[in-house]
Amino acid sequence: MTNISLQELATDPAGLIDRVEAGERVLVVREGRAVAELRPITQPRSTSRPYGLAAGAFRVPDDFDSPLPYCILQDF
Numbered sequence: 001m002t003n004i005s006l007q008e009l010a011t012d013p014a015g016l017i018d019r020v021e022a023g024e025r026v027l028v029v030r031e032g033r034a035v036a037e038l039r040p041i042t043q044p045r046s047t048s049r050p051y052g053l054a055a056g057a058f059r060v061p062d063d064f065d066s067p068l069p070y071c072i073l074q075d076f
Contacts, residue, residue, distance in 0.1 A: 001025045003034075 002024060009016060009028055020026055020038045028036040 001027055003027045003029050006030055 002019075004016070004026055006028065016026060016038070020040055023040055025040075026038040027034050028038065
């Protein structure tokens with residue numbers, strides 16, 4: 001992780017964003033104290049997960065969509 005001052009941030013913000021976009025994490029420091037962290041945003045998956053990926057991993061009970069008992073509904 002790289003530390004930069006506010007002055008460095010103001011001098012070349014586009015260059016800094018390029019570095020962050022390339023995967024670098026940057027800590028912005030004011031008077032020796034960290035005030036912000038710039039880090040890349042994780043991108044969503046480029047491929048979708050296959051249908052039925054968790055097939056057989058669990059069983060939905062027969063009464064899954066039945067109304068909840070009154071004693072539980074009171075808690076809401």
